[in-house]
Amino acid sequence: MRKIKIGTRSSALAIWQANYIGAYLQKAGLGYELIAISTKGDQILDRSLSKIGSKGVFTEELEQMLRNGEIDIAQHSAKDLPSTLPEDLQLIAFTEREKSHDVVLSLHPNFKLNTEQACRIGTSSTRRRAFLGHYFPQSKPVEMRGNLQTRLEKLKNGDCDAMILAYAGVFRMDMSDFITEHLPLDQFIPAVGQGSVAIQCAKTLSSDLQNIIRSACNHESTETCILAERELLSKLDGGCSVPVYGYAQIEKDIVNLTGGVLSLDGQQKIEFSLAGKNPIELGQKIANNLIDAGAADLLKEIRRQIAL
Numbered sequence: 001m002r003k004i005k006i007g008t009r010s011s012a013l014a015i016w017q018a019n020y021i022g023a024y025l026q027k028a029g030l031g032y033e034l035i036a037i038s039t040k041g042d043q044i045l046d047r048s049l050s051k052i053g054s055k056g057v058f059t060e061e062l063e064q065m066l067r068n069g070e071i072d073i074a075q076h077s078a079k080d081l082p083s084t085l086p087e088d089l090q091l092i093a094f095t096e097r098e099k100s101h102d103v104v105l106s107l108h109p110n111f112k113l114n115t116e117q118a119c120r121i122g123t124s125s126t127r128r129r130a131f132l133g134h135y136f137p138q139s140k141p142v143e144m145r146g147n148l149q150t151r152l153e154k155l156k157n158g159d160c161d162a163m164i165l166a167y168a169g170v171f172r173m174d175m176s177d178f179i180t181e182h183l184p185l186d187q188f189i190p191a192v193g194q195g196s197v198a199i200q201c202a203k204t205l206s207s208d209l210q211n212i213i214r215s216a217c218n219h220e221s222t223e224t225c226i227l228a229e230r231e232l233l234s235k236l237d238g239g240c241s242v243p244v245y246g247y248a249q250i251e252k253d254i255v256n257l258t259g260g261v262l263s264l265d266g267q268q269k270i271e272f273s274l275a276g277k278n279p280i281e282l283g284q285k286i287a288n289n290l291i292d293a294g295a296a297d298l299l300k301e302i303r304r305q306i307a308l
Contacts, residue, residue, distance in 0.1 A: 003031035004213070007062045007071035010036040011147040013169050014075070017197045020095070021075050021217060028216035035071050037061055059200075063089055066202045073213060074200045078193030078226055079166070083233040085200075092210050093199040094226050096219035098168035100195040100247060102128065102188045104181035105170065106162035107155065111180040113139070113162075122155060122163030126264065130243035131188050132164075133266025148173050164188075168195040189245045189258060189271075192229040192238070196222050221250045224279050225257075231283025232259045236295060242302050246286070248279070255279050259286040261295045264302055270295050 004025055008018035015036065022032035059081060062074040066089055078094060085091065104113060113121075113136050121132055122144035129141045142160040144151050148169055155163055155178075162180070170176060199217055201210060225248035238244030238261075246259035257279075260271030272289040276282040 001029065001031045002209075003033050004073060004209075005033050005035055005071040007035050007037070007065050007074040009062075010038050013148055013173055014077075016172050017077065018075050021073075021197060021199065024095075024217045025213065028212055030212065030216075035065070037065070063200070066200065069202075072201065072205060072209070076198045076200060077169075078196040078198040079191040081193060081198055081200075081230075083230070083236070083238050088203055089200055090203055091198055091200050092214045093218035094193075094223045095197040095199075095217055097195040097222045097225070098171065100190045101167050101185050102164050102183045102190065103167045103170055103179045104162050104164055104183065105152070105155065105175065105178040106180045107178070108161070109180060111162050113181060113183075119162065120160040122151065122160035123165075125164075125191070126241060127191055127243040127245050127262070128164045128188070130262035130264060130266040133264075134262060134269055135187065135266075137266070148175065152178070166190070166194050185247065186258075189260065190247050192233045192244070192246045193226050194247075196226060198226075224248075224255060225250055228255050228257045228279035228283045229259070231280050232257065232287045233283075235284060235287030236261065236290065236299065238299075241306060242299060244299070246283075248282075253277055255282055257282050257286055259283075259290065261290060261298055263298060264305055268298060270298065 006018045006021060008014045018034050025032050059076055063086060065071045066074055115136055118138045120140050120142045122142045123129055124143060124145045132139050132141055144154060144163055151163060152175060228248040229246040232246045233244060236244050243262040248255050248257040254275050254277060256275045258273040260269060262269050270290055270293045272286050274282055274285055
């Protein structure tokens, strides 16, 4: 039995995702072995992601291992992938998407975000900070880096009143008991790729093996949606450090994509929604609409502010 070496981050959620991929591989008659590492994004916790200065803070080390042949595939949370990939590497599968929305976690069972009460909200995401500024400007974002278990401990220690996380990770880590609010998808629109696990490999990996892995793990409609989202992200040169968002849903063979850009304080928002059959063309059209409406200038200003 061929044993596939899966590269992964060493957090509990990443290990869960790697074993999730491994289970699909086993169904296809393959064995697997986990190679777990700590990435730059895992190690540098005293700065926000936007200040670390790299688009691939959670992926670079794993990508180098792919090049070196130390691993056959790398698994990533699809939302952690930079907008563009190195030419010698490729994405070959996206797993079926978990529910994509964000959730609020708190120790106070009745806690809800509202426009009247000032509260401290833990998040490490510039997108979530911007949405908070847009919808709940009286709230105070609190930097919240670290894995989900570390963040939960910070919440219990009183570092914040509540925190916002992706439902998928909270559900996979059995933390759903702390959810006090499910944020609507048409308001807090998710990060590109949120809810799916992506599989990356070197282009030199055997094409037969690539096909087996893809056949075992890829969810076609999820892939179609994320291709539209990632095309939008690529055209805007977005990533973890800027509040760019995009979310696609598919009905029959029609893809519905919403994408937008927020200023860091959330006071400016540019957003468009379109539907179509070709995900790449759809992502390009939304990106072009955003650029024509001033998104390029807004992103330039955002990057200037981040660099200060």
